[in-house]
Amino acid sequence: GLGRAYALAFAERGASVVVNDLGGDFKGYGKSSSAADKVVNEIRAKGGKAVPNYDSVEDGEKLVKTALDAFGRIDIVINNAGILRDRSFVRISDEDWDIIHRIHLRGSFLVTRAAWNHMKNQKFGRIIMTSSAAGIYGNFGQANYSAAKLGLLGLSNTIAIEGRKYNIHCNTIAPTAGSRLTQTVMPQDLVDAFKPEYVAPLVVWLCHESCAENGSLFEVGAGWIGKLRWERSLGAIVRGKNQPMTPEAVRDKWEKVCDFDNASKPGSIQESISVLNDALSQIESQGNISMNSTSSGSVVSSSVDTASIVGRELATNVYTYTHLEPILYALGVGMSTKDPDHLKFLFEGSEEFCCLPSFGVIPAQTSMFDGVPSLPGLNIDLAKMLHGEQYLELYKPLPTSGQLTSVSTVADILDKGSGAVLLIDVNTYCGKDLVCYNQFSLFFIGAGGFGGKRTSEKAKVNS
Numbered sequence: 001g002l003g004r005a006y007a008l009a010f011a012e013r014g015a016s017v018v019v020n021d022l023g024g025d026f027k028g029y030g031k032s033s034s035a036a037d038k039v040v041n042e043i044r045a046k047g048g049k050a051v052p053n054y055d056s057v058e059d060g061e062k063l064v065k066t067a068l069d070a071f072g073r074i075d076i077v078i079n080n081a082g083i084l085r086d087r088s089f090v091r092i093s094d095e096d097w098d099i100i101h102r103i104h105l106r107g108s109f110l111v112t113r114a115a116w117n118h119m120k121n122q123k124f125g126r127i128i129m130t131s132s133a134a135g136i137y138g139n140f141g142q143a144n145y146s147a148a149k150l151g152l153l154g155l156s157n158t159i160a161i162e163g164r165k166y167n168i169h170c171n172t173i174a175p176t177a178g179s180r181l182t183q184t185v186m187p188q189d190l191v192d193a194f195k196p197e198y199v200a201p202l203v204v205w206l207c208h209e210s211c212a213e214n215g216s217l218f219e220v221g222a223g224w225i226g227k228l229r230w231e232r233s234l235g236a237i238v239r240g241k242n243q244p245m246t247p248e249a250v251r252d253k254w255e256k257v258c259d260f261d262n263a264s265k266p267g268s269i270q271e272s273i274s275v276l277n278d279a280l281s282q283i284e285s286q287g288n289i290s291m292n293s294t295s296s297g298s299v300v301s302s303s304v305d306t307a308s309i310v311g312r313e314l315a316t317n318v319y320t321y322t323h324l325e326p327i328l329y330a331l332g333v334g335m336s337t338k339d340p341d342h343l344k345f346l347f348e349g350s351e352e353f354c355c356l357p358s359f360g361v362i363p364a365q366t367s368m369f370d371g372v373p374s375l376p377g378l379n380i381d382l383a384k385m386l387h388g389e390q391y392l393e394l395y396k397p398l399p400t401s402g403q404l405t406s407v408s409t410v411a412d413i414l415d416k417g418s419g420a421v422l423l424i425d426v427n428t429y430c431g432k433d434l435v436c437y438n439q440f441s442l443f444f445i446g447a448g449g450f451g452g453k454r455t456s457e458k459a460k461v462n463s
Contacts, residue, residue, distance in 0.1 A: 002130075002177055003080045004039045005196035009204050011048035016071040019043075020053040020063050020081070057081045057107030064114040074115050076126045076207045079108035079152075089143045097144045104148040109155060116168075125168035126207035129156040132174050133219065136228070149174075153217060160215030169214040171206045174228075175199040176221030198223045231263045235275070241283050277386060281445045282418040304377035304450040306413050314408040314424070315370030319363035322401045323348040326355040329362060348400070355398040360436035361390060364426040367408040368440050375410070378420060379447045388421065388441035391460035396435045405429045411439065412459070415452030419445045423459055 003021065011017050019039045023032030036052035043050035051070045055062040057079075067074045083103050085096035112127055119125025134142045135149025152172065159170040177196045202220050205211055217228045236256035239245040250257075266272045330345040333356065337346055344352035373380050398404075411423040426438040439460045 002175060002196045002199060003078075004042075005177075005200040006078050006080065006203055007039050007043060007050065009197075009200040010076070010207075011043040011050055012046070013204065015076070016049040017043060017051075018053050018063065018067045018070065019050055020055065020057070020066075022054060022056050022081075056103075057111050058102060060107070060110030060112070060114040063111055064118070068118070073122065074118050075122075075124060076128075077112055077115050078128045078130075078203060078207075079111060080128075080130050081107055082130065084142075085144060086141045087144075088141050092144050100144040101148045101151075104145070105151045105155070108152055112159065112170075116163075119163075119168050120166045123167050124209065125163065125166070126209075126211075127156075127159060127163075127168065127170040128203055128206060129153070129170065129172040130175065131156075131172050131217065133176065136174055136217075136219075156217075157215050164214060169206075169211070171213055171215065172217045173199070173202065173206075174217065174219045176219075194221050229265055229267065231260065231265050232272075232275075233258060233260050233263050237279055237283060239283065274388070277443075278416075278418075281386065281443065284445060304413070304452065306452055309375050309378075309410050309413055312371075312375070312410045314372065314410065315367045316405065316407050317363075317367040317370065319366050319404045319406065320402075321363075321404075323353070325362070326359050326398075326400055329359050330356050333358070353400055355400055357394045357398070358392060359398055360392050360394055360428065361438055363404040363428050364406050364408075364436070364438035364440075367406045367426055368424055368442075370408065372422065372424075372442070375422075377450070378413075378444070380420075380444050381446065384419075384445035386443040386445070388443050389439075389459070390441075391439040393437045394435070395437070396430070396433060398435060399430055402430065404435065412456040413452060414454055414456055415448045415450055416443070416454060417448050419443050420447035420450070420452075423456060 003019070007017050007019050019036045021036040021039075023035045031054070033052065033054050036054060040050045040052045049071070051066060053063055053066040055066075057063065064074055081103055083100065085092075085100055087093075087096055108129055115125065115127075129152045130149075131152050132145070132149040133139070134146045135151075135153065138146055156170045156172040159168075163170060177194045177199050199220050202218060202225055206213055206218075219226045219228060234256075236253040238249040238253045238257075264271075264275070266275075327346055327348065330342070335342040335345050335356070337343065344350045344354055345356050347353065369382065373382060406426050406428045408424055408426045411425040413423070414421040420443075422442045422444070424440045424442060426440070427434055428436045428438070441459070
């Protein structure tokens, strides 16, 4: 099946492979060494390097130890183990539910956790989780399997976030291929057509050191690959300021709630939550309006001459600091003295002592607000300000102490109906050398409605 195709594909390209197979049937019963041994012999017959492992994925430490003992390191984990216990929902027993989650979800967790610190220490790792169309869309008779398979996507997405700074990438595939599992539910002609060899090349590419893909989901089969993402309607606000939210209001707005015209595609929890902040600000300043309204019931600022605002220099500030500020910042964002790689950010006596690159936002923030309240024509109240997107470019290593001079200017101003967004550019200098550039987006509730544009080509895009 798929495991054999992966093992042969990686070995063919020079990888040393641990072939893990408990050797049971598709329901998880029994045990045999023959399945793993057969693939190992195939690889060795072609001049490749492979060793077998017959442990359950619930013994993740043993699987990883096999790789370390045989090859001295572990770079890639393909979580592919799986069984089926298909039943209609009401007929699923506790055992049928538990064993599916133990093998698919908990097994993937245990094997990946066992490999994690080795990947972290070597600053490289590639992990694949195996989901399913049943998990993404649901499938009759597979409630236990579907739940575990979509759980793997959530696990993968979080691992991708936590592993990013260590060059550990984690992606998820939802393959359709002939295997020991699918031959029980697919006609033989489809089993023959959906070859595992039409899935393996995607997995090999996702695990290559030059592949930057991380935290993504792909459907794959029959030589076709497609990437999936979430889509969300613009939605609707269904309550007014100081008014209760009622089922009747939900009913009346239901068509708008479910309207996918101009839908957004949130890619992170931050993007997901940002719409709620926008909704709160609109409710506070306008009452009951729809999410994509730009002016109805808005608090209108007086006439705004945007041409006189854009490009205006707001302030020049000098930030003086010692080595303590970068250290306190590093501690504040999660650096730990228990991690040897973090000591260069925390111990001023280290030969490699330096600032975290993101410390560049700190001196820039000192000049972010100066001059903003006095911009002509804008109804600006700093007490009604929300800090939105933050973008940083670093041109030179930041000094660990000294003086940095930041100059802030208005890059653009946007009218969001319920408020105004100011894009503030801040250039920070050490002497005459430009060391970093920041762009802040500031949302001011109640400052919109002046008829300005809603988007800007000057806004920096965060990756």
